[in-house]
Structures are given as structure tokens and as C-alpha cells.
Amino acid sequence: MWSYWKKIYNSFFTNQINTEKEKSIIHKQGPTVYPPLNAVTTKSEEVEIEVRKERDINTVLKEAIVEQLSAGQPIPVDWNAGGDETICNVQIGEAYDYKKDGVNIGWELGDLIAQVLELPNAGEYFNNGKGHIKVDQKGQVVLHYSARAYYYDYEESDWVDGEPAENVSSTEWIPVDDPFHLNQYLHRVNINFSVWMHVEGRNTITYDSYGGLIHTQVREGDEMSVPIPKEAEAFYGEMIRKRLQKFEKDFEFSEEVAKSKSLHSIDVSGRLEEGGVRLELQKSYVVIDFIADNESVILIK
Amino acid sequence: MAVYTKGIAFEKLEIVLKIYKKQARSQKEVLSLFSQESHRKTIENTYEKLTPLTIAEALLLSNAEQRMVALQCFGVEELVTKLNAKQLDAQTITKKQIRWDEHLKPYEHTYEDTYELYKIDAKSLGIERHFWREPAIYFVKCQCASTDRLYYLYVSEDIAQQQDAIAAIAWTMRFNGKPLTKQQYLNLMYSET
Known part of the structure; x- marks a missing residue:
């Protein structure tokens, strides 16, 4: 009770007399603490939590891995961590979201790998890698992998273990007719294109990630799904892929850079507009060394 | 089902329609933005009689993004007055x-x-x-x-x-x-x- 009146007294007089005092009191009280965002669970998360209660999550993961490997299906993994996010893809069969007993195996393994390898999610750290999940002779789940990492040291104002040496960007307009009659939706829906790829070395081009091409975003009105035929995906996909390969050739990096152990990526984002497609292409290049080259780490004992 | 304006989702159709009314959009134009039958009927029956969004109504929106989009309907001079x-x-x-x-x-x-x-x-x-x-x-x-x-x-x-x-x-x-x-x-x- 006393503390209540003291608070009223303090806030009344400090507010009236001196705003600096007011600020210091607010500061002492500290910020409001909100529950973490993940404290709110979705229905599917609730199912997963129930499963976790009944069975050890690692047992479910191990069973799923053994099933896949026994069926002759490899389990490839790749990650692109840092820059404010940790993306770790674990492919089970054809899917990245394969579920067993209500547990999302890919997501759980992704979390486990991020935890074991201590993958960064801060803006200035970057860690790219890939590998395969296997089971060794002792029955342990093992990740065979190679990874490269670098970071930006704010104190030294310099990149450490890596150097994002060159960046090239370009905005292009590709005139194209509207063979799939998608322009009729443009007054209310954004129809976007998104493609990204990682290229390793000079001659060993591999598409590490190749995301879905067309994404729609409602801007005005209600949520009518825009019927985008598969042929449209193929049509625009081929057009953008061709442009992307030309862009890749047009902007070759220096000989020295190309010879080094390098990693570069091309990001393409675009939008369907009246009369054509507007593309923004960006090629960025990083000189980085391996921090792990064909190494192994135990994920589950 | 959410309804959108400037890419921001709103729970209430009426608020979005009032925003459109403030923007002086015609009923025909507004109808072209909606596909759900129930929404289209509401627009046909109520849009002409609907009053445009007021600043007070915009300020009452608790969601900051919705409030921002709603307040963009008003010019600064209008807000000040x-x-x-x-x-x-x-x-x-x-x-x-x-x-x-x-x-x-x-x-x-x-x-x-x-x-x-x-x-x-x-x-x-x-x-x-x-x-x-x-x-x-x-x-x-x-x-x-x-x-x-x-x-x-x-x-x-x-x-x-x-x-x-x-x-x-x-x-x-x-x-x-x-x-x-x-x-x-x-x-x-x-x-x-």
C-alpha cells in the first residue's frame, strides 16, 4: 500500500517539477517485458508439443533418418546462415517439410544442426555450408559437411576471413506480351518473381537454391487467389533464367577473384507490370576460405 | 477473411470501404477489387450510402500499420484543421x-x-x-x-x-x-x- 502512494507521490511531483527526473524514474523502472513471441503456439505446434511429451524427439528424428537412408534416399543439407537469419534446409525425399508422428523432421534437424554447429543469425556473421546426414557404425546420426564463414568486425571496420569484394547490380525492363492474361489482376495484386542462386568457383556452377518463381501479394480488396497456370511458371521461368545466365556472363569477376576459393550469389527479384517484367539483378561476390572441409560432427548419439 | 488496402490486412470490410470512399473511388472501381460474393453484395447495397473515413475513425484503429494506411488518406493541412x-x-x-x-x-x-x-x-x-x-x-x-x-x-x-x-x-x-x-x-x- 505504501509503495502505491509513494509511486503516485513520485510520479506527480516529478512530472510537475522536472522532466529529467521523470526520465530517470522511467529509466530505473526499466522497459516493459513482453512474453516471447514463440510463447504463442499454433495448432500444429501444439501437436508437436504433445508428441514431444510422449516420445523423445531425438528418437523420432533417428527413426525418420534410418527409414530414409534404408530406402536408399540420401538426406542432403544446406545452410545459409547470418545476415539476420539462419536458413537451414534438410531435404527428406522430395520435401523440406516431411513430417513423422506430427514432428516436422526437416525443421527439427535444421534447428539441431544450427545448434550443434552454432550457426550465426546476427547481421554481420555469415556461414554457408552443405553436407549429408548419415548414420555411422555406432548408430550415431552424423553430419558430413563443408562450410565457409566470414564476418564483419565493427571495431576494426573490416571483414574478417572473407571479403565481399565486388557487387554488381542492374535494373532491367523486359517487354513481354501477356499470354496468360495476368495483367487483369495487376490493379489489385502484385505478381512478383524471385530467383536466387549460388555459384561456386568458375566452372562448377551449381544451383544451390532455386526458389519458387512466382509469388502473389494482395494489395487491394479481398483474397481472391490468382490462377497462375503451370505454363506461366515455365514461360516466365525460362525468360528469367536466360536473362540471369546472360547477366552472369556479362559481369565476370576478375581473374584473381575467379581463381580463388570463392562463393558468389545472384539474386533476382522482379515484378510483372503492364507491358512487361521489371527485373532487379544483383551479383555479389565473396572471397572466403573453408572453415570445415569434408568434416564430420555427431548430431544425435 | 482479411481485406486489403495498400497491402495491409484489415479485419473489417467497412473500414476499407470507408478508406476507398475517402479516396473518392467509384462503386464500380471498388467492385473490381473484390471477388467474394458476400463482399460484393455488401458493396452493392451499402457503398453509395457509406460516409468517408474520418480522422477520428482512423485514430481509433489499434493496429499501427492499419492506422498509418488510414491516416495517409488525409493531407497534412486537413489533419491540422x-x-x-x-x-x-x-x-x-x-x-x-x-x-x-x-x-x-x-x-x-x-x-x-x-x-x-x-x-x-x-x-x-x-x-x-x-x-x-x-x-x-x-x-x-x-x-x-x-x-x-x-x-x-x-x-x-x-x-x-x-x-x-x-x-x-x-x-x-x-x-x-x-x-x-x-x-x-x-x-x-x-x-x-
Whole structure:
């Protein structure tokens, strides 16, 4: 009770007399603490939590891995961590979201790998890698992998273990007719294109990630799904892929850079507009060394 | 099912329709944005009679993004007028500039620069008084001498309480991370002229 009146007294007089005092009191009280965002669970998360209660999550993961490997299906993994996010893809069969007993195996393994390898999610750290999940002779789940990492040291104002040496960007307009009659939706829906790829070395081009091409975003009105035929995906996909390969050739990096152990990526984002497609292409290049080259780490004992 | 305007989702169809009404969109245009039968019927039956969104209705939206989109329907002049902004102070400074004419000859241009300090109180903003404290927004209005554009710049409560429009405009500028004082600002204006 006393503390209540003291608070009223303090806030009344400090507010009236001196705003600096007011600020210091607010500061002492500290910020409001909100529950973490993940404290709110979705229905599917609730199912997963129930499963976790009944069975050890690692047992479910191990069973799923053994099933896949026994069926002759490899389990490839790749990650692109840092820059404010940790993306770790674990492919089970054809899917990245394969579920067993209500547990999302890919997501759980992704979390486990991020935890074991201590993958960064801060803006200035970057860690790219890939590998395969296997089971060794002792029955342990093992990740065979190679990874490269670098970071930006704010104190030294310099990149450490890596150097994002060159960046090239370009905005292009590709005139194209509207063979799939998608322009009729443009007054209310954004129809976007998104493609990204990682290229390793000079001659060993591999598409590490190749995301879905067309994404729609409602801007005005209600949520009518825009019927985008598969042929449209193929049509625009081929057009953008061709442009992307030309862009890749047009902007070759220096000989020295190309010879080094390098990693570069091309990001393409675009939008369907009246009369054509507007593309923004960006090629960025990083000189980085391996921090792990064909190494192994135990994920589950 | 959510409805959208400027890519922001709203739960209530009526608010989005009021925004469209404020934007003076025709019923035909609005109908072209909706595909659900229930929405289309509501638009056909109610849109013509619907009143445009008011500032008070926009301010009542609890979601900050929705509020931002809704408030974008109003021009600054309209906001200032409808929210009963009260003028606390107005001061005019006479300034001189060297300008060049069409023959590239310099000439002296004298003009008057007026600064106005305003307050919008809690009642107009639809905010309740917090015991003895009355939340309010303070801003200074000024005009760019080159482009004639009007600017409305936020100023903090403690500087606004001085009820001095020049001190307020000085506060919006920083030197070595610190706001200018009125005297520093006037000296700089002298240097400019």
C-alpha cells in the first residue's frame, strides 16, 4: 500500500517539477517485458508439443533418418546462415517439410544442426555450408559437411576471413506480351518473381537454391487467389533464367577473384507490370576460405 | 477473411470501404477489387450510402500499420484543421539571399520566413487524459524558401513548452548530435544571409 502512494507521490511531483527526473524514474523502472513471441503456439505446434511429451524427439528424428537412408534416399543439407537469419534446409525425399508422428523432421534437424554447429543469425556473421546426414557404425546420426564463414568486425571496420569484394547490380525492363492474361489482376495484386542462386568457383556452377518463381501479394480488396497456370511458371521461368545466365556472363569477376576459393550469389527479384517484367539483378561476390572441409560432427548419439 | 488496402490486412470490410470512399473511388472501381460474393453484395447495397473515413475513425484503429494506411488518406493541412491544432506561437524572420537572375547576374533577395508552433491536444487525438498529464503532439510549420513547400516538423514537448517557434525550429537541427539553441539558429541564419 505504501509503495502505491509513494509511486503516485513520485510520479506527480516529478512530472510537475522536472522532466529529467521523470526520465530517470522511467529509466530505473526499466522497459516493459513482453512474453516471447514463440510463447504463442499454433495448432500444429501444439501437436508437436504433445508428441514431444510422449516420445523423445531425438528418437523420432533417428527413426525418420534410418527409414530414409534404408530406402536408399540420401538426406542432403544446406545452410545459409547470418545476415539476420539462419536458413537451414534438410531435404527428406522430395520435401523440406516431411513430417513423422506430427514432428516436422526437416525443421527439427535444421534447428539441431544450427545448434550443434552454432550457426550465426546476427547481421554481420555469415556461414554457408552443405553436407549429408548419415548414420555411422555406432548408430550415431552424423553430419558430413563443408562450410565457409566470414564476418564483419565493427571495431576494426573490416571483414574478417572473407571479403565481399565486388557487387554488381542492374535494373532491367523486359517487354513481354501477356499470354496468360495476368495483367487483369495487376490493379489489385502484385505478381512478383524471385530467383536466387549460388555459384561456386568458375566452372562448377551449381544451383544451390532455386526458389519458387512466382509469388502473389494482395494489395487491394479481398483474397481472391490468382490462377497462375503451370505454363506461366515455365514461360516466365525460362525468360528469367536466360536473362540471369546472360547477366552472369556479362559481369565476370576478375581473374584473381575467379581463381580463388570463392562463393558468389545472384539474386533476382522482379515484378510483372503492364507491358512487361521489371527485373532487379544483383551479383555479389565473396572471397572466403573453408572453415570445415569434408568434416564430420555427431548430431544425435 | 482479411481485406486489403495498400497491402495491409484489415479485419473489417467497412473500414476499407470507408478508406476507398475517402479516396473518392467509384462503386464500380471498388467492385473490381473484390471477388467474394458476400463482399460484393455488401458493396452493392451499402457503398453509395457509406460516409468517408474520418480522422477520428482512423485514430481509433489499434493496429499501427492499419492506422498509418488510414491516416495517409488525409493531407497534412486537413489533419491540422480537423484536429483543431492550436497555434502557440508564430514568428517571422526577415532574411536576405544572393540569387542569380536569368542573365546570371547576382541580386539581393529579401523575404520573410515565418515559423508557427502548433499543439494538437489529447481530446482531438482521441486519447484519454492520463491523470493530470495531457498527452499532446507539438509541431512547427515552416516553408522551404527554395521550393515553397510547407513542412510540418515534430518537436518534443519540453521544447514546445517554451512557446517559441524559433526555439522549436532550432531544436529540429543538430550540431555535434545536440539540438541548436534559438540563438545558435539565428546566428546561423545570419551566416546564411
